[in-house]
Amino acid sequence: MSGQIKDIGEEGVIALARSVKYHSAKRLLKGIGDDCAVIRGAGNSALLVTTDVMLDGVHFAYEWCPPESVGAKLLAVNLSDIAAMGGKPEDAFLCLMLPENLAANWVESFFYGFNKIAQRYGVNLAGGDVSRHPDRITLALTLTGRMRRDEVVYRSRAREGDFIYVSGTLGDAEAGMTLLQAQKSTTPFASYLINRYLYPDPRLELGRLLARTRTATAMIDLSDGLAIGVRQLAQASRLSAEIEVDNIPVSEELTTFISIKNNHNHHPSQSLKPKAQSLMPKAQSLFPQEFALRAGGDYELLFTVKPENVRRVERFHLNHPELPQLTHIGTMKENKTDNDEWTNVLGNGGWKHFR
């Protein structure tokens, strides 16, 4: 095989990983290719396992992310994978690779944030490994979960005609990251968005409810943004998806953020020194929904529902007022080979590590 990692990309590396043959497909109900691996347990139980890494400078920034947010988020993004199957989290295994000159109280605060989320969701920190890392803080977490095997929600089981829903509002996290990076956290709308970036809420209660009531036919969490999430769910289900961009739920805070951004783009002299003006790309006014389509890091749930169960979703809030809002944003369609509609709506985008 020729080329470098940046040529074959994340997908190329995963394709190589698939060369490792499964030894026991009977035990392994789902391996590579969903939010969690699903392993057959005793009786009707299933063990869920997920793992996610976070690196300083790639997934967070040491300079502007408080250590307690890094500890909280590392656990939260893994919890989000358990939520996307409909499971209940159990035990976490942490690999901490740290530069030798890192302050010990960074690690202390990291565990403070980790512990807070662990307590809230009933997770044990059950093991791990510690090593020095010569370059940068490098973290990996593996998390197990448990659920009834017949309730597991895979991303591959959506059917033609299913309604597509998303939880919460989208785009907040990426806007928050931009504001945090620019150190613009003084206004209330900015604090809200920054908080959404630093402390994503794993949608465990919603995931459990959708699985237990068998309401979701397929589900995925939006770590890399809606555009990529929809495509992954559609591809896994061998369907296409039609998304009504205008229906994408956005927060008032994101709308404020985008309107300020649009204003700056139209009147760069208000915010930029003359010298920098010529470097500004000519930006058009952006709708918050367009931003939210491609923005990553929200960790909301995307799920599909049979048309006959749609009213049940609409009524969830009556019994569970604490749930995030649930918004119908599109429909699963038959997959035609040249489905321009699908690619037109979604295109490329989201967060990618390679390419």
Place this chain on the structure above:
Amino acid sequence: MSGQIKDIGEEGVIALARSVKYHSAKRLLKGIGDDCAVIRGAGNSALLVTTDVMLDGVHFAYEWCPPESVGAKLLAVNLSDIAAMGGKPEDAFLCLMLPENLAANWVESFFYGFNKIAQRYGVNLAGGDVSRHPDRITLALTLTGRMRRDEVVYRSRAREGDFIYVSGTLGDAEAGMTLLQAQKSTTPFASYLINRYLYPDPRLELGRLLARTRTATAMIDLSDGLAIGVRQLAQASRLSAEIEVDNIPVSEELTTFISIKNNHNHHPSQSLKPKAQSLMPKAQSLFPQEFALRAGGDYELLFTVKPENVRRVERFHLNHPELPQLTHIGTMKENKTDNDEWTNVLGNGGWKHFR
């Protein structure tokens, strides 16, 4: 908390990790502090989980370790942790963090080596995460295992008077690393030692046998060397250990390696240019057993046996000729506060990442 990671060390980081409270001690039979976490399963079953990292430049070297050896070893060192509890391995979860300019065929060869060990021991690669890493190849593996709960061998259950055994021969891996680094792989004894470094044999069959027959009262794998392993087992069991250094099993190849090393130290002019002579520390002749006491990376099993079961261990080879040699190297003793004997024999040493 003041200071840096290098001041608090690996132990200090683990102490901070213990600040994360266990949510369910009932489910978690053993958390931080053994080769694997042990989680209560259905009926009499237990789930084992272990995780280990490997970084280029810390745990292996890109320049002189073939990629297939890195894939094989990453899995083998985790398998060794399952072996040290007496378990049977099941599913692996891999975090691959890779520089963008790494050759894709490095990854292809890595998976070739990984797959070979996975097939041999019946392991599924069931999931993982892929990310770019700006600096260096950084790997983390989590491995699950399964066994009867009443057969799990903890490192904390040794009793006073128990005989201490070790499998195989010690010191080979570290000697092999030295030779590989110096690119001295042309002689047969060097190839043997280098192979022991690159391709450690996880002692799964031995671990299973010791657990199933309830022969080992306590067990640990020797990732960091005998000196550290004995101390960890003794501390966990609240005992001390008396090791007869002369009884430490060493290979002929290690004896050859040490005799050449001793010879070079006495006659530095044979191997070093005059300019370098003054930089050589004054070294005394070393016995292979002294080297083997502190050398790391062998991944042999250290275990304790009740005196009445010693004859059973001696007879294992009659029915299992494929097992590695098992050598009696010492005895568990009462722990006195100022046990000079223990510290005299063991001192400090082995592989440490911090300090």
